[in-house]
Amino acid sequence: LCALSGGSLYQHVNKHGNGHEVDTNTGQTVYVSSVHHQMMNPLGTKHELIAWSKEILSNVHLVEGEQNLDVTVEPEVVYFQDTKALAIQYHPEFMSEQDEGYKYAQDLVNKYILQGA
Numbered sequence: 001l002c003a004l005s006g007g008s009l010y011q012h013v014n015k016h017g018n019g020h021e022v023d024t025n026t027g028q029t030v031y032v033s034s035v036h037h038q039m040m041n042p043l044g045t046k047h048e049l050i051a052w053s054k055e056i057l058s059n060v061h062l063v064e065g066e067q068n069l070d071v072t073v074e075p076e077v078v079y080f081q082d083t084k085a086l087a088i089q090y091h092p093e094f095m096s097e098q099d100e101g102y103k104y105a106q107d108l109v110n111k112y113i114l115q116g117a
Contacts, residue, residue, distance in 0.1 A: 008041045008063070009039065016035065019031055019033050020057060022053055023054050024077075032101035040078055049075055052073045053076060088105055
């Protein structure tokens with residue numbers, strides 16, 4: 001969804017193989033399931049950053065050509081206004097319906113997709 005919306009991907013990150021906390025644009029902290037080695041880079045797109053890793057987890061952010069970039073935020077949830085796409089980087093499908101990360105994803109789908117925020 002990020003690439004479709006005009007963004008790009010970090011081709012490799014590390015230390016996103018376990019659950020971790022994310023901060024949200026509403027001031028919440030939510031525990032999520034995270035198992036990915038690529039990451040959204042929404043810079044240059046019309047987007048709303050909804051949630052990001054509470055701290056920078058990865059010490060590697062490789063882009064094409066094996067260039068390692070320094071980042072100030074690791075996005076976990078982004079809404080792309082032009083494509084009306086809600087990109088959830090973490091894995092609510094790996095979580096129980098009672099887990100806060102699962103409920104948070106459900107709330108986001110309801111707000112951004114079903115109600116059309």
